[in-house]
Structure formats: structure tokens, C-alpha cells
Amino acid sequence: xxxxxxxxxxxxxxxxxxxxxxxxxxxxxxxxxxxxxxxxxxxxxxxxxxxxxxxxxxxxxxxxxxxxxxxxxxxxxxxxxxxxxxxxxxxxxxxxxxxxxxxxxxxxxxxxxxxxxxxxxxxxxxxxxxxxxxxxxxxxxxxxxxxxxxxxxxxxxxxxxxxxxxxxxxxxxxxxxxxxxxxxxxxxxxxxxxxxxxxxxxxxxxxxxxxxxxxxxxxxxxxxxxxxxxxxxxxxxxxxxxxxxxxxxxxxxxxxxxxxxxxxxxxxxxxxxxxxxxxxxxxxxxxxxxxxxxxxxxxxxxxxxxxxxxxxxxxxxxxxxxxxxxxxxxxxxxxxxxxxxxxxxxxxxxxxxxxxxxxxxxxx
Amino acid sequence: xxxxxxxxxxxxxxxxxxxxxxxxxxxxxxxxxxxxxxxxxxxxxxxxxxxxxxxxxxxxxxxxxxxxxxxxxxxxxxxxxxxxxxxxxxxxxxxxxxxxxxxxxxxxxxxxxxxxxxxxxxxxxxxxxxxxxxxxxxxxxxxxxxxxxxxxxxxxxxxxxxxxxxxxxxxxxxxxxxxxxxxxxxxxxxxxxxxxxxxxxxxxxxxxxxxxxxxxxxxxxxxxxxxxxxxxxxxxxxxxxxxxxxxxxxxxxxxxxxxxxxxxxxxxxxxxxxxxxxxxxxxxxxxxxxxxxxxxxxxxxxxxxxxxxxxxxxxxxxxxxxxxxxxxxxxxxxxxxxxxxxxxxxxxxxxxxxxxxxxxxxxxxxxxxxxxxxxxxxxxxxxxxxxxxxxxxxxxxxxxxxxxxxxxxxxxxxxxxxxxxxxxxxxxxxxxxxxxxxxxxxxxxxxxxxxxxxxxxxxxxxxxxxxxxxxxxxxxxxxxxxxxxxxxxxxxxxxxxxxxxxxxxxxxxxxxxxxxxxxx
Numbered sequence: 108x109x110x111x112x113x114x115x116x117x118x119x120x121x122x123x124x125x126x127x128x129x130x131x132x133x134x135x136x137x138x139x140x141x142x143x144x145x146x147x148x149x150x151x152x153x154x155x156x157x158x159x160x161x162x163x164x165x166x167x168x169x170x171x172x173x174x175x176x177x178x179x180x181x182x183x184x185x186x187x188x189x190x191x192x193x194x195x196x197x198x199x200x201x202x203x204x205x206x207x208x209x210x211x212x213x214x215x216x217x218x219x220x221x222x223x224x225x226x227x228x229x230x231x232x233x234x235x236x237x238x239x240x241x242x243x244x245x246x247x248x249x250x251x252x253x254x255x256x257x258x259x260x261x262x263x264x265x266x267x268x269x270x271x272x273x274x275x276x277x278x279x280x281x282x283x284x285x286x287x288x289x290x291x292x293x294x295x296x297x298x299x300x301x302x303x304x305x306x307x308x309x310x311x312x313x314x315x316x317x318x319x320x321x322x323x324x325x326x327x328x329x330x331x332x333x334x335x336x337x338x339x340x341x342x343x344x345x346x347x348x349x350x351x352x353x354x355x356x357x358x359x360x361x362x363x364x365x366x367x368x369x370x371x372x373x374x375x376x377x378x379x380x381x382x383x384x385x386x387x388x389x390x391x392x393x394x395x396x397x398x399x400x401x402x403x404x405x406x407x408x409x410x411x412x413x414x415x416x417x418x419x420x421x422x423x424x425x426x427x428x429x430x431x432x433x434x435x436x437x438x439x440x441x442x443x444x445x446x447x448x449x450x451x452x453x454x455x456x457x458x459x460x461x462x463x464x465x466x467x468x469x470x471x
Numbered sequence: 472x473x474x475x476x477x478x479x480x481x482x483x484x485x486x487x488x489x490x491x492x493x494x495x496x497x498x499x500x501x502x503x504x505x506x507x508x509x510x511x512x513x514x515x516x517x518x519x520x521x522x523x524x525x526x527x528x529x530x531x532x533x534x535x536x537x538x539x540x541x542x543x544x545x546x547x548x549x550x551x552x553x554x555x556x557x558x559x560x561x562x563x564x565x566x567x568x569x570x571x572x573x574x575x576x577x578x579x580x581x582x583x584x585x586x587x588x589x590x591x592x593x594x595x596x597x598x599x600x601x602x603x604x605x606x607x608x609x610x611x612x613x614x615x616x617x618x619x620x621x622x623x624x625x626x627x628x629x630x631x632x633x634x635x636x637x638x639x640x641x642x643x644x645x646x647x648x649x650x651x652x653x654x655x656x657x658x659x660x661x662x663x664x665x666x667x668x669x670x671x672x673x674x675x676x677x678x679x680x681x682x683x684x685x686x687x688x689x690x691x692x693x694x695x696x697x698x699x700x701x702x703x704x705x706x707x708x709x710x711x712x713x714x715x716x717x718x719x720x721x722x723x724x725x726x727x728x729x730x731x732x733x734x735x736x737x738x739x740x741x742x743x744x745x746x747x748x749x750x751x752x753x754x755x756x757x758x759x760x761x762x763x764x765x766x767x768x769x770x771x772x773x774x775x776x777x778x779x780x781x782x783x784x785x786x787x788x789x790x791x792x793x794x795x796x797x798x799x800x801x802x803x804x805x806x807x808x809x810x811x812x813x814x815x816x817x818x819x820x821x822x823x824x825x826x827x828x829x830x831x832x833x834x835x836x837x838x839x840x841x842x843x844x845x846x847x848x849x850x851x852x853x854x855x856x857x858x859x860x861x862x863x864x865x866x867x868x869x870x871x872x873x874x875x876x877x878x879x880x881x882x883x884x885x886x887x888x889x890x891x892x893x894x895x896x897x898x899x900x901x902x903x904x905x906x907x908x909x910x911x912x913x914x915x916x917x918x919x920x921x922x923x924x925x926x927x928x929x930x931x932x933x934x935x936x937x938x939x940x941x942x943x944x945x946x947x948x949x950x951x952x953x954x955x956x957x958x959x960x961x962x963x964x965x966x967x968x969x970x971x972x973x974x975x976x977x978x979x980x981x982x983x984x985x986x987x988x989x990x991x
Contacts, residue, residue: 329857334840334847341833347789348822348830349845350812464498 111463117408121401121448123455125415128447132440141432153425154418162292162307163424166379167391168410168417169309172316173371174395175413176323177364179404183327184360185340190236190251191368192392193258194229198369199376200262201228203270203383206283217287221377222315222370229369230362232258237361241354247361255392266385279384289378310378319367320406326363336360368392400449412448419444485548487512487644487675488533493542495528502528504699506542510644510692515666515676517686517707520696521719521919522890526679529696530646534566535559546644565637569649571629573621579632580604580617583639600639607638611668627658634665645669646677651685655774656947656980663689681920683712684948695719720921728927731935733955735764739939740786740908745794747781747963755781756792757963763908768930768940770954770971772947772979778963779943780825783912786941787822788815798908812845821901823894825912825943831897832885839881842867842900874899875925891922898926902933909933912943927953947976947983961985 133143154164174191181188188194201224211217236250266278275281289310293303327333339346339356346353375387394416401415402408423437447455486509495503503525510516520526531537533544535553544551546562553559559566573582580600588596604617615624615631624632630650637645647666651659666676666689678690686693687707694704695718703718716724740763747756756778763769771779784790788811796803798818804810815822824830832841843852843863852863867881874895876888885893894914901909911930915923930953934940944950950957951971959966959982966982 325857329860331847331853331858334858338833338836338844341835342829344826344829345831345833345844348787348812348824349847350788350814350816352811 111460115459115463117403120452120455120459123459124447124451125444127455128440128443131443131447135436135439135443136432139432139436141430146426146430146432149425149429150418150422153429154422157304158302159304159307160421160425162304162309163421164414164417165292165309165313166307166374166417167420168413169313169316169374170371170389170391171394171398171413171416172320172410173374174368174391175398175402175409176316176319176395176406177366177368177371178395178399179402179406179409180323180327180336180367181360181364182399182404183333183340184336184356185343186237186240186357186360186364187248188233188251188361188364188368189248189396190233190254190365190392191371191395192388192390193251193255194232194365194368195371195375195388195392196255196258196262197232198225198229199372199383199387200265201225201369202372202376203280203283206287206377207270207280211284211286214287214289218289218311218315218373218377221287221373225369225372226366227369230366232369233361233365234358237358238354240361241357262383262385266383270383277384280382282382283377287377288381289373291378308379310374312374312378315370315373317410319370320410323367324406332359368395397445397449400445400452415444416441485512486510486545487547488677489545489548490529490533491543491545493529493532493539493544495532495537495539501699503532503539506696506699506701508694508701508704510675510677512547512643512675513670513673514691515670515678515689517678517680517690517693518696519679519681519683519686519693519715519719521681521921522917523698523919524696524719525699526696527648528699530566530648530677530679533559534564534646560640560642563641563643565634565640565642565645567630567633567637567645567647567650569652571633573629573632575622576620578618578620579615579624579635582621582632583617583636587640603639604635607635611638611665611672613638613665625658626653627655627661630654630662631665642674644675644677646679648679649681650678651680651682652945653775655983656976657984659685682948683715686715687712697721716920720919722921724920724924727952728924728931730931733767733934735767735955736937737765738762739765739799740941741795741797743795743797745782745785745792745796747778747785747790747792749781755963756785758794759960759963759965761958761965763939763941765907765939766934766937767955768934768942768953770950770957771941771943771960772950772957773943773945773960773983775945777960777983779960780912781963782960783822783825783910783941783943786815786820786908786910787824788812788820813848816845816904816906819907820910821904821906821908822910823897823901823912823914825916827890827893827897832893834884834886836885837882838871838876838885838888838896839864839867841885841896842870842881844900846900846904870899870903871896873903874929889919890917891919894918894926895922898929902929905936905938907938909938909940910943911940913945914942915944915946915949947979951976951979959983 136143136146154160174195177191178188202221205220205224206217209220211220232254236247236254239245239250240247270280271278272281289312292307292309293305295311296303327337335351336356338349339351339353343353371391372387376383380387398409398412398416402412419441423440426432427434427437488510490506490508493503493506506529518526528537532539535555535558544553551562553562574585580597583604584596584600589599601617608614613631613635615628615635621629650662654662669676680686690707692704693707695702695715697719742759742761744758744760745756746754746758749755773779781790785792791806791810793805796805828834833844852859864881871879871881876892876895914926930940942950942953954971957969957971957979959979961983962985966985966987969979
């Protein structure tokens with residue numbers, strides 16, 4: 108069978124999907140009596156028109172890269188990790204414990220320490236659903252969702268009853284010491300002569316996220332473990348035949364996934380909040396699912412999709428600020444993008460494939 | 472339907488089915504090229520050809536699954552359009568697929584009327600169907616209990632239900648796709664009796680098969696397909712298996728492997744009192760004892776599902792068992808940490824699994840990734856933290872060349888190779904490791920004749936190098952021609968061992984059905 112060229116598969120289809128989502132969003136905006144063209148302009152200028160906008164776009168994108176990679180790794184083992192949200196919350200706890208209770212000389216050491224803390228607790232939170240799935244067959248989709256709620260309840264308890272500084276009415280930890288504060292992009296880029304907005308929260312954890320993307324690529328496509336994870340994901344029966352231990356792969360893939368999700372809190376808790384608050388994840392764990400779907404579980408795709416969703420987040424916030432378009436509509440637009448790029452992939456793919464087939468035959 | 476009957480009577484000379492110039496292409500692949508065929512009413516017409524020769528495509532066109540790019544279909548002399556399977560059924564065509572399309576937890580009666588109910592009320596349909604079914608059963612000797620649940624029936628009986636379904640829909644033309652693949656020899660005989668009976672009653676039957684013996688046994692005429700073309704249509708009485716095989720492959724082939732007598736040496740594998748209980752608590756292997764010697768092929772004959780698969784899985788390391796297995800005097804772990812595929816391979820046990828698509832290969836992996844599958848932990852293919860993909864690719868290219876895998880492109884996905892070439896990839900991977908013991912399950916299932924010959928030769932060559940081979944196959948011909956010693960399995964037990972030169976199909980067939988000499 109004639110197939111589409113690779114470029115059409117990885118570039119054209121997402122673009123067409125995006126265009127469809129944009130058109131439908133425009134129709135919705137027209138429906139509530141606003142001007143879609145002006146709205147788009149505002150979104151672009153708000154998210155990409157200044158280093159301040161870029162700073163926010165990249166800040167959100169950093170979150171999505173971590174959670175998107177997390178979902179991707181699990182997905183290569185055909186495990187649907189919906190627990191990114193809870194794993195990120197536990198990652199935040201790990202960051203807070205390391206930052207608050209260990210004296211750090213310099214932010215770079217603190218970053219390494221907090222990365223380990225976040226990854227460890229995130230992985231531990233993913234371990235329980237993983238072992239339940241591998242040993243007892245409890246479906247991981249159900250258990251990871253439930254573990255999101257448990258994580259929230261646990262954090263709520265800890266922040267209200269244990270970690271809250273005396274006298275504070277806010278369910279949050281004390282502020283982290285000065286030495287653990289991460290440099291923002293403004294500080295990182297200043298020595299290079301690039302002026303970046305001081306107010307934007309994007310920080311050095313963006314670099315960690317990109318490193319994590321490289322790490323995931325190496326892990327999945329270059330190591331023996333990645334080979335086994337993918338084999339297990341494609342065919343469990345073949346994996347059994349080859350002597351690949353399903354329990355081991357399930358547990359490891361989920362723990363790597365949980366660790367990546369947990370590391371998201373480097374950005375929110377260590378980089379931006381500089382203390383652990385109750386709802387620092389803001390749904391980024393769930394956006395990670397859409398990002399992984401759109402990015403085809405490939406690190407490059409995940410990074411690109413993360414920047415797109417970062418743009419939607421920041422542009423959407425601008426829309427809500429400057430127009431009468433309600434905040435809820437932004438969620439609708441984001442949902443449309445997820446719907447078209449993730450769920451309705453085949454709707455775009457099949458007609459396109461037919462088109463290529465037609466032209467291919469004419470040439471032949 | 473009455474129309475078709477009267478039409479048939481009026482023009483007895485008109486063929487039941489006539490295809491004229493049927494062509495069908497999938498992209499650049501020409502699956503059917505200008506195919507013309509006439510099947511006379513009241514005959515059994517065989518269609519043989521290798522995998523990918525276009526038999527299934529042709530039948531799918533006839534049953535309305537595909538639309539031909541060109542060509543015409545005539546049913547009983549009348550030009551007929553068959554845009555979908557409903558139209559095919561209306562035209563009196565019934566199809567019995569290789570994989571049955573039955574609802575497992577419905578009764579026979581419910582399955583028969585499914586999709587052909589008289590109206591919204593089920594009871595009237597069931598009552599009418601019961602009467603019709605009784606009549607059909609008498610007419611064609613198709614006895615099946617109408618109230619039996621499908622999952623309780625044997626495969627042979629399930630197949631009868633499929634035939635009844637077609638007849639209930641008043642099929643005059645019955646197409647059977649590889650109908651004996653899942654049957655015991657005696658069940659196959661019964662099927663052939665039914666088919667002959669249907670022929671006597673004036674039904675037209677098209678039999679698709681790759682088994683030359685069946686073609687010779689039962690068909691009146693036979694058409695041979697090769698690479699999308701109809702290469703010949705001959706009267707069965709005027710041809711012979713050798714000629715048909717050559718027409719199929721396009722060159723001379725050895726139907727029976729030529730091999731020197733085996734020279735068995737020491738026992739390398741000793742199986743004592745092996746028992747397997749599956750997840751549902753059913754005992755699949757009931758305490759068997761077997762010996763395997765170096766330099767011999769031990770064939771396990773048996774109908775699928777009598778414990779052979781479990782035996783392979785136990786030896787392959789992914790099915791826990793109790794009992795004792797020793798290899799070269801050392802006991803093999805059957806339940807613990809050392810019971811997995813990797814440890815077995817490390818001990819020199821290689822395994823060509825029964826199902827290459829779900830076990831032997833990762834269909835979405837490239838050929839080179841598949842050629843290392845199971846041996847991906849080999850230090851030769853590691854470099855530091857990473858896999859040495861360059862070394863793996865080089866190794867794969869060599870193996871694919873030596874085993875004549877076509878196309879010889881290691882970057883192609885496994886799913887894009889034909890069945891025979893997929894199997895060659897698996898066999899190349901396992902045999903080239905030069906194992907002490909080779910486990911082979913269904914080495915030639917869904918593999919074309921040319922590749923069968925090649926794979927058999929490789930297995931015998933390994934034997935002649937003094938290695939031990941355990942062969943499991945449901946193809947009795949294959950077991951008889953390849954093995955130096957045959958053990959027959961039935962219901963999880965070994966019914967007996969025979970030497971191929973001292974036995975015949977009838978005796979082994981009886982053992983496969985669980986009949987021992989004392990009983991018969």
C-alpha cells in the first residue's frame with residue numbers, strides 16, 4: 108500500500124488539525140459577538156509579542172514538557188498514566204522538603220538536590236499504581252486517577268497541619284531560603300547581552316526540561332530498557348516470549364513517568380512559587396496527556412506541542428484580561444485543540460491519505 | 472431465491488459463477504490481474520495458490536468486501552453487481568471464513584438467525600429457524616444440537632454452524648476459506664462428506680486451500696493462482712500434486728524433504744512428569760514424559776489445543792509448570808527466577824514460536840530490531856549504556872541475506888513482509904544462534920510452498936549438525952515428513968510414540984483423536 112511521506116505525517120496532519128480547531132474556535136468567538144481576528148491578534152501579541160509574553164509562554168511550556176514526557180514514556184509501554192497531576196504534587200512536596208530542610212550553598216546544588224527529591228517522590232507515587240497493575244491487574248487508568256485525589260488530600264493535610272508556618276493563615280509552606288532561588292531567564296540571558304523581561308517567571312528549569320527531553324529520547328530509542336519498553340508496549344505476548352519481565356517494565360516505565368511528572372514542580376514550586384502552595388500544578392498533569400498525544404509521544408513533538416499549549420495558556424489569559432471573552436471560552440479553545448490534534452487524528456488523516464494515494468497513482 | 476432456482480433449472484449450461492476480467496489493485500500492488508473463471512453448478516471447484524497470490528482478494532470481491540477495478544461477475548448467467556456482503560447473500564453466495572464469525576455465548580439457533588431475523592419479535596424467528604434447521608440437518612447430514620452454546624462445541628461442529636448459517640440464508644454457492652486448517656483428520660473427513668453431500672444436492676462449492684491433498688481428494692476442477700494471475704484451470708482428474716505445486720510456485724519444488732537418516736546421540740532434554748495448570752485452573756498438560764536426543768527431530772503431532780502450545784511455552788520459559796526437566800543433566804528452573812526466555816536462550820534453547828505475529832515478532836518494529844529480539848541483551852550488541860544499533864543492523868543484514876528474506880531491507884517494518892518472509896526472519900534469528908535445542912512451533916503455518924521447502928531444509932541442516940529439534944505442528948504431513956520420531960499428544964497426554972517409517976496417517980490420526988489400540 109502506498110503511504111504518505113513522513114513529512115506529511117508529522118507536520119501536515121497536526122497543522123491541518125490545528126487549522127480546523129482554530130476555525131471552529133473562531134466560529135465560537137463570532138457566536139458570542141466578538142471579533143476572532145482581533146482575538147487572535149491579541150493572543151499572539153500577548154503570548155509572543157514581548158519577552159514578557161514569551162516568559163510566560165515558556166514558563167507554561169516548561170510544565171507541559173515535563174508532564175508531556177511523563178505521559179509519553181508510560182505510553183511507549185502502553186500504560187496510560189493519568190496520574191501526572193498527583194505525581195507532580197508529590198514532586199512539589201519533594202522539592203519543598205529538600206529546599207526547606209537542607210541548607211544549600213548555591214542554587215545549582217539546590218537544583219540538583221530538588222530534582223532528586225521531586226523525581227523520587229513522583230516516582231514513588233507512580234510506583235503504587237504500577238505495582239498494583241503489574242501484580243494484581245488493577246487498571247492503571249483508574250488507580251492513577253484515584254491517586255490524584257489522594258495526593259491532593261495528602262498535600263492538603265500536610266500544608267494545613269504540618270508544614271504551615273506558625274501564624275500563617277495560608278495553606279502553604281514557608282518561603283524557601285534565598286540560596287535555593289532559581290535564576291530566571293532574565294538573569295540567565297543578561298550576561299549574553301539579551302534583555303529578557305524581569306517579571307516573567309520562566310527560569311532555568313526550562314533547560315532541565317529540555318535536558319529531560321534529550322534523556323527520554325536516548326532512553327526510549329537508544330537503550331536496551333527503551334527497546335524492551337517499546338516491545339512490551341507493542342505486544343505483551345511477544346515480550347513474554349522474548350523473556351522481557353512485564354512486572355519490571357510496568358514498574359520501571361511508570362516510575363520514570365512519575366519522576367518526570369514530579370520534576371514539573373521544579374518549575375512551579377522551586378522556580379516560580381519559591382514555596383509549596385496547595386494547587387501549584389494547575390492541571391498541567393492533564394495537559395500533559397494532550398501534549399503527548401499531539402507530540403506522538405516523541406520528545407521533539409512533545410516540546411513543540413508544549414510551546415503551542417504554552418501559547419494557548421498565555422494568549423488565553425491575555426484574552427480574558429483585555430476582552431469580554433470569558434475565561435471559560437479559553438478552556439473551550441484549548442479543548443478544541445486537544446480534540447482535533449489528539450482525539451480526531453484519523454478524521455484528518457484518512458482524507459489526506461486518500462489524497463496522497465490519488466496523486467501518487469497519477470505520478471506512477 | 473426461487474428466481475435463482477428456476478433460472479438455474481432453465482439454463483443448466485450457465486455457470487453458477489462466472490468472473491470475467493476481474494482486476495484489483497491496492498496502490499501499486501496488483502492483487503488480481505484480469506482473472507476469468509467459470510464454476511459450473513453442482514461442482515466443487517478448488518482454488519490454490521501461495522500466500523499473497525490473490526485468492527483472498529478474489530473471494531473478497533465475490534463476497535462484496537472489495538470492489539473490483541475492472542471486470543464483471545455473472546451469477547447463474549446473469550450479470551450481478553455485488554457492492555456489499557448483503558448483496559452477495561441475496562445473490563445466493565455464502566462464505567465460511569477461516570476464522571469463524573460466531574457469537575461464542577449464543578446458542579447455535581441464535582447464531583444462525585443473527586442478522587436474518589424475521590422481525591422484531593425473536594420467538595417467531597427462533598421457532599421458524601428451528602424447523603428450517605431440522606430440515607437442513609436431515610437433507611445434508613449436518614447434525615448439530617440447535618440449543619447448544621457455541622463455546623461448548625468442538626471446532627468441527629462450529630464449522631458446521633457456519634455452513635448452516637449460509638444454507639439458512641439460502642446460499643446456492645458456498646465459499647470455504649482454508650476450512651481444514653483447524654480440524655483433525657477425521658473432522659476433515661466428515662467435512663468432506665458434507666461437502667460431497669452438498670454437491671449431490673446441486674450446491675456449488677468453491678474451496679480455497681493450500682493443501683494439495685485436499686484438492687486431489689475432493690475437487691472436480693482446480694484453478695491455480697500465482698502473483699495475482701490465474702495461471703491454470705484444469706480438471707482435477709487430469710493433473711497431479713507435483714504439477715499443481717509447480718504451477719503455484721513457478722518452478723520445480725520438493726514436496727517431501729529429502730534427508731539422510733538421523734543419527735541420534737545422547738539425550739539432551741529429559742522431561743519427567745510435566746504438569747501445567749493454566750490461569751483458569753484447567754490442567755493443560757497432565758504429567759508427560761519425553762526424551763529429546765541430539766541429532767534428531769522429535770515431532771509432536773496433535774490437534775491444536777491439546778497441550779502442545781503449553782509444552783513449547785514451558786520449554787521457552789514463559790509458562791510455569793511442575794515436574795522436572797533436565798538439560799544435559801542439569802535441572803531447568805520451571806517456576807522461579809531463572810524461568811524466563813532470556814535464561815532459556817542463555818542455556819542454548821532457541822524457540823520459533825507458533826504464532827509469529829503475536830509472539831515471534833513485533834509487527835511495528837523494523838526487521839533489524841526484530842532480528843535481535845530476545846537476544847537484545849547480548850553483550851555483542853551493547854556499547855556502554857546504549858544499544859549498538861550499527862552492530863545490530865549489520866548482523867541483521869547478514870542473517871536476512873543468508874535466509875533469503877525478501878525484500879532484503881532491514882529498515883522495513885515486520886508487518887510489511889509477507890507471511891513466509893516474516894517466518895524466515897524468525898527462523899533466521901533462532902537458527903543462526905546455533906542453539907543446542909531448537910523448539911519449533913508451526914514452522915510453516917501460512918507460509919508459501921517455496922518458503923516451506925527452504926525452512927524445512929534449514930531445520931534438517933541444524934539436525935545434521937547434531938542439534939536437537941522439537942517440532943510441534945498441526946500439519947500431519949509436515950510432522951510425518953520432517954520427524955525422526957513422532958509423539959502424539961491428546962488432551963494433555965502423550966498417546967504414544969511412533970517411528971515415521973513404521974506408521975501412517977491413519978494410525979497417527981486415531982491417536983490424535985485419543986483412540987488407542989486397546990480401545991479400537
